[in-house]
Amino acid sequence: xxxxxxxxxxxxxxxxxxxxxxxxxxxxxxxxxxxxxxxxxxxxxxxxxxxxxxxxxxxxxxxxxxxxxxxxxxxxxxxxxxxxxxxxxxxxxxxxxxxxxxxxxxxxxxxxxxxxxxxxxxxxxxxxxxxxxxxxxxxxxxxxxxxxxxxxxxxxxxxxxxxxxxxxxxxxxxxxxxxxxxxxxxxxxxxxxxxxxxxxxxxxxxxxxxxxxxxxxxxxxxxxxxxxxxxxxxxxxxxxxxxxxxxxxxxxxxxxxxxxxxxxxxxxxxxxxxxxxxxxxxx
Amino acid sequence: xxxxxxxxxxxxxxxxxxxxxxxxxxxxxxxxxxxxxxxxxxxxxxxxxxxxxxxxxxxxxxxxxxxxxxxxxxxxxxxxxxxxxxxxxxxxxxxxxxxxxxxxxxxxxxxxxxxxxxxxxxxxxxxxxxxxxxxxxxxxxxxxxxxxxxxxxxxxxxxxxxxxxxxxxxxxxxxxxxxxxxxxxxxxxxxxxxxxxxxxxxxxxxxxxxxxxxxxxxxxxxxxxxxxxxxxxxxxxxxxxxxxxxxxxxxxxxxxxxxxxxxxxxxxxxxxxxxxxxxxxxx
Numbered sequence: 001x002x003x004x005x006x007x008x009x010x011x012x013x014x015x016x017x018x019x020x021x022x023x024x025x026x027x028x029x030x031x032x033x034x035x036x037x038x039x040x041x042x043x044x045x046x047x048x049x050x051x052x053x054x055x056x057x058x059x060x061x062x063x064x065x066x067x068x069x070x071x072x073x074x075x076x077x078x079x080x081x082x083x084x085x086x087x088x089x090x091x092x093x094x095x096x097x098x099x100x101x102x103x104x105x106x107x108x109x110x111x112x113x114x115x116x117x118x119x120x121x122x123x124x125x126x127x128x129x130x131x132x133x134x135x136x137x138x139x140x141x142x143x144x145x146x147x148x149x150x151x152x153x154x155x156x157x158x159x160x161x162x163x164x165x166x167x168x169x170x171x172x173x174x175x176x177x178x179x180x181x182x183x184x185x186x187x188x189x190x191x192x193x194x195x196x197x198x199x200x201x202x203x204x205x206x207x208x209x210x211x212x213x214x215x216x217x218x219x220x221x222x223x224x225x226x227x228x229x230x231x232x233x234x235x236x237x238x239x240x241x242x243x244x245x246x247x248x249x250x251x252x253x254x255x256x257x258x259x260x261x262x263x264x265x266x267x268x269x270x271x272x273x274x275x276x277x278x279x280x281x282x283x
Numbered sequence: 284x285x286x287x288x289x290x291x292x293x294x295x296x297x298x299x300x301x302x303x304x305x306x307x308x309x310x311x312x313x314x315x316x317x318x319x320x321x322x323x324x325x326x327x328x329x330x331x332x333x334x335x336x337x338x339x340x341x342x343x344x345x346x347x348x349x350x351x352x353x354x355x356x357x358x359x360x361x362x363x364x365x366x367x368x369x370x371x372x373x374x375x376x377x378x379x380x381x382x383x384x385x386x387x388x389x390x391x392x393x394x395x396x397x398x399x400x401x402x403x404x405x406x407x408x409x410x411x412x413x414x415x416x417x418x419x420x421x422x423x424x425x426x427x428x429x430x431x432x433x434x435x436x437x438x439x440x441x442x443x444x445x446x447x448x449x450x451x452x453x454x455x456x457x458x459x460x461x462x463x464x465x466x467x468x469x470x471x472x473x474x475x476x477x478x479x480x481x482x483x484x485x486x487x488x489x490x491x492x493x494x495x496x497x498x499x500x501x502x503x504x505x506x507x508x509x510x511x512x513x514x515x516x517x518x519x520x521x522x523x524x525x526x527x528x529x530x531x532x533x534x535x536x537x538x539x540x541x542x543x544x545x546x547x548x549x550x551x552x553x554x555x556x557x558x559x560x561x562x563x564x565x566x
Contacts, residue, residue, distance in 0.1 A: 253555050280450070
């Protein structure tokens, strides 16, 4: 997904310098010096002053941010665009514009490609999550197994460090990105960034409903893990709206509870298909 | 998402008339009249004859397919490209190429935009699913409620018509598309195309674990429905690989079983958060 393309209609990249549609002419003298360009552009302020303001803003931004933070600014721009427009739908020039990077090859220089940028975004957050999972598994996954309670604690040990990301905007963007690419990184992230998750996954295997056929257990682990990540992403997407009046901890508890219950569902065994259900067979 | 763009590296559109790389010169006289252009293009057949063959093939294709099927060919090309490259990542010219449509404005003419094409794809399948849901709800959702069994049957009444799509390639593509846009069409499809689903949803509401707070129940319906659709899409994506040795009916039964169990999970009520779990609060 090293795409240069993005559907311009899906999101509107904040055009920081774009002229407003409205022909409003607010009193220029009352606009403070640090006011946004949006206001300045529709003011009656002379063009020569506008140019000076633009130039001085660019200069002060250059000093404030520094060239050495271009990498960090690209990471944060990538988080915003990949979360909102979608991975594979973002153009290089939009990344550069949002990051305030003037060098067109900055992504290539710092990350090799947009794939490299995506991996850097994932790494940034997954390493932090990995450190948290070390602690939660140590606290919740030791010395017990084989019970619904142990299963729920093991799921919580993996889920809570991801859920903690839902508390701030950058974390919510990460969750929305990780949900998009989960199929590609599922194993990858666990092995590379969260070694301790193997402990929790093993505890889940040993604590799920007894007698589940191996293939059914592995399928459930795959689908239920996706369910947890997708549910967190669904909440991250609705963060700006009212989140249905459910507090974050109640939401996380409920998702962990649903995941736990799913592991104990009755498995498909001999004569499992109810006679009243319409038959369904592979084509 | 009326995108004109798609990452050309994600999939390669079959170039139906492209010349072969090999300079092979098969004996032209043995090439049957109806042989593919691929063979004819590298033969020693005189250019004048090639032009005649090309023209007659175009004519016969025009008669066989007819201009009135361009719409259908665009629908099937959209199914393939949206499923594999992703909605919002497909360019008009790739749709036209795959559909064998020579008029660049065909999508505009038949559907208004790529959004219109997407809606036509969804309509095609959802209307068929709606007719099936009428039957499954009539068979599975009448005269009973308030039990785990009734809940499972109601979920099956909604899930099985979608699962039936997993039996053929076009259906699997539809499922992969519908999973991508579910957040946008969730309510839309039920109200417009599957009126009978309201019956099943109402039965689910009345049969879920008693005493669930209203907001928690609605949140579960939203997340669990997504889980079922996403699980079907996960299987559709892996159809070409071995699907872990689980037959389609066993898979569907297991997903319905997990969804049913999730509705009966212990809800978050007073003092629900286990003391040993790290606290997590809204940022």
